[in-house]
Amino acid sequence: MTMRGVWFVVCILVIEWILFMLLNILIFNFSRVILIENRLIDQLIKLIINTIIGAGWLYSWMKLGEKFYFKVKSKT
Amino acid sequence: MMMFCHIIFSSLITICLSLILTILFRSLFLRANIIGIDQFKIDKPKIPTCVGISYGITSLLAIIVLYLLGCVDVTIVYSYSLMMIICIFVGLIDDFYDPPGIFKPIAMLFAGIPLIIFKCYTPYLRTILYGGYNLPILYPFMILLAFSVTSNTVNMLDVINGSAVIGVFMVLLSGLLASIITKSSLGVIISIILLSSLIGILLFNIYPAKIFLGNVGSLCMGASIAFLAVTSKIELPLVVAMFPFIHNSFYFLAKVKGFIEHKKLNVNITFLDNHGFIVDAEDKRAPLTLLRLLVSSSPRKENELLSDMLLLFTVSLIFSVITSYLVTIRV
Numbered sequence: 001m002t003m004r005g006v007w008f009v010v011c012i013l014v015i016e017w018i019l020f021m022l023l024n025i026l027i028f029n030f031s032r033v034i035l036i037e038n039r040l041i042d043q044l045i046k047l048i049i050n051t052i053i054g055a056g057w058l059y060s061w062m063k064l065g066e067k068f069y070f071k072v073k074s075k076t
Numbered sequence: 077m078m079m080f081c082h083i084i085f086s087s088l089i090t091i092c093l094s095l096i097l098t099i100l101f102r103s104l105f106l107r108a109n110i111i112g113i114d115q116f117k118i119d120k121p122k123i124p125t126c127v128g129i130s131y132g133i134t135s136l137l138a139i140i141v142l143y144l145l146g147c148v149d150v151t152i153v154y155s156y157s158l159m160m161i162i163c164i165f166v167g168l169i170d171d172f173y174d175p176p177g178i179f180k181p182i183a184m185l186f187a188g189i190p191l192i193i194f195k196c197y198t199p200y201l202r203t204i205l206y207g208g209y210n211l212p213i214l215y216p217f218m219i220l221l222a223f224s225v226t227s228n229t230v231n232m233l234d235v236i237n238g239s240a241v242i243g244v245f246m247v248l249l250s251g252l253l254a255s256i257i258t259k260s261s262l263g264v265i266i267s268i269i270l271l272s273s274l275i276g277i278l279l280f281n282i283y284p285a286k287i288f289l290g291n292v293g294s295l296c297m298g299a300s301i302a303f304l305a306v307t308s309k310i311e312l313p314l315v316v317a318m319f320p321f322i323h324n325s326f327y328f329l330a331k332v333k334g335f336i337e338h339k340k341l342n343v344n345i346t347f348l349d350n351h352g353f354i355v356d357a358e359d360k361r362a363p364l365t366l367l368r369l370l371v372s373s374s375p376r377k378e379n380e381l382l383s384d385m386l387l388l389f390t391v392s393l394i395f396s397v398i399t400s401y402l403v404t405i406r407v
């Protein structure tokens with residue numbers, strides 16, 4: 001019996017939520033180390049760091065979905 | 077106690093208003109022949125569309141009632157009213173004039189401007205365990221982006237009967253729980269009112285749909301989520317609650333590499349077979365949307381897919397509640 005598609009999506013959501021939480025902690029600590037003042041440049045650095053890590057997170061989400069999809073297709 | 081009674085009273089008025097306006101717009105649009113075709117039914121019924129406008133109007137009137145009862149500040153009324161007027165205007169243009177795909181993301185940036193003008197925000201982004209970021213310069217730009225992203229992401233998941241409304245309902249419910257956990261009284265009030273405004277639409281749009289939201293409805297709903305997140309300081313829990321929406325939109329944008337409407341995409345993502353099952357089209361050029369992933373293992377009926385989506389939003393709601401707790405903790 002094949003696993004329903006919804007359970008694959010639930011697995012993706014669980015993994016991505018854990019990653020999201022870990023990245024939040026990582027980003028905050030990293031920002032706290034390198035930034036002290038609330039100037040525009042500091043905020044821009046925060047934004048750039050967040051954007052890069054956020055893009056990586058979304059990329060992992062995409063790859064995970066594709067992997068699950070092709071795994072399902074190979075079984076059916 | 078008095079405040080509690082006021083909220084219950086305005087909530088009941090809002091539910092009645094929501095039902096009345098939904099029925100009114102349904103018959104009005106049916107008579108004016110403003111209809112859409114339900115693609116995932118064998119007999120392809122004609123359903124009145126753009127009825128989602130009733131959500132925008134109901135929530136706007138409900139916020140005014142809250143102000144008259146002394147529950148919210150006048151700046152909230154001004155910013156919410158202007159925001160909703162912009163959403164309705166953009167939605168109606170998109171429904172009736174069919175502008176290019178880039179129109180909605182750009183136009184919906186403007187929906188965040190009233191919040192910035194009336195200063196209905198604190199430029200502090202709360203995160204888990206450590207407090208948050210102070211972003212006095214960047215935060216206003218993030219508000220504009222939030223409005224565009226949330227409204228368009230809700231719009232993109234309006235694919236089967238009730239999918240967008242169920243999603244928005246669960247996100248607003250997450251907003252209510254997050255507001256209770258983070259002790260945001262404004263968040264509790266706004267979430268209850270927005271949930272009440274959704275009741276009429278929910279009853280009529282759920283499978284089998286008697287109305288369609290139209291772009292106007294989904295854009296108004298998405299923008300109200302952004303409004304709740306910004307004014308109540310529950311950005312992170314609501315991002316988590318919106319995971320299924322994000323999943324769907326991101327796969328679409330990543331594959332298509334641009335802002336293109338579903339109907340203008342020249343590939344089949346899913347189709348309806350002769351027995352009423354929704355089937356994966358297995359076209360390699362098609363984006364891996366949420367609906368496609370759900371039917372990837374076996375074809376499913378529309379109502380079964382709606383239950384699957386409800387399950388996904390429930391999982392996200394649980395994560396959102398945990399995230400809200402983590403936001404309140406300091407290490």
